[in-house]
Amino acid sequence: MPYDAIRVETDAATRVATITLNRPDKLNSFTRAMHRELAAALDEIVASGARALVLTGAGRAFCAGQDLADLDFTPGAMSDLGALIEEHFNPLVKHLQALPMPVIAAVNGTAAGAGANLAFACDIVLAARSASFIQAFVKIGLVPDSGGTWFLPKRVGMARALGLAMTGERLPAEKAESWGLVWQVTDDADLAQTAAALAAQLAKQPxxxxxxxxxxxxxxxxxxxxxxxxxxxxxxxxxxxxxxxxxxxxxxxxxxxxxxxxx
CATH class of the missing domain: 1.10.12 (Lyase 2-enoyl-coa Hydratase; Chain  A, domain 2)
Structure with missing residues (x-):
């Protein structure tokens, strides 16, 4: 099917699929339309017989989380965030975790809010040297979602997880690697090639x-x-x-x- 908010490519030779979040002017932030496209694309990739998936972003960001412009802030008619999470974010995280193939996040820039936790929902995280991870929820009075309160304490320990979530501070890629959130940091120019090579290697495995x-x-x-x-x-x-x-x-x-x- 045609996609507007994402790009989907499958290499028939390596059986590696790549999903690129493709709203670079909005830092690839989530809209309901993007969620619907991602759900359809993941089903399409499974049906295609792909044996590995790379998830990345177009432009200078991986994903900046929820696009606030896609929400309603009218007094008395504000968007129900619980319904948004139940309908879109939770199914996306569960879908990624249940895919019958390894999933690599190639984090090419800022990964903030749900965008950071989207990366952590993947099996292996690669990051460009300029990338960073931000639990930005506290900056607008919210709690980490999209699995953030589950992924972070298990991977970095409670002290660091609370520090990241309570301060909303930027975590640079190399520090994320030293903390165990990232498998490998690469030079920015090498990220796509490194991710493709790793995905091709995994696609040849059982x-x-x-x-x-x-x-x-x-x-x-x-x-x-x-x-x-x-x-x-x-x-x-x-x-x-x-x-x-x-x-x-x-x-x-x-x-x-x-x-x-x-x-």
């Missing part, structure tokens, strides 16, 4: 194993050790019956590179 690994890692946050090792057992049993496991073992025995198909 996709079901990658998705199962993501599921197990996230489950560990709320499970006991006994529950977690049982989950590992169940996932290993399931993957042990997959084509990619048989191919991986065969390739090892034949001393050649495996040809995984993601099944």
């Amino acid at each position: 996709t079901r194993a990658i998705v199962a690994t993501r599921h197990a890692m996230r489950a560990s946050a709320t499970q006991t050790l006994d529950q977690q090792v049982d989950l590992e057992r169940d996932l290993q049993r399931e993957l042990g019956n997959s084509y990619d496991y048989a191919e991986g073992v065969q390739a090892f025995m034949e001393k050649r590179a495996p040809r995984f198909e993601g099944r």
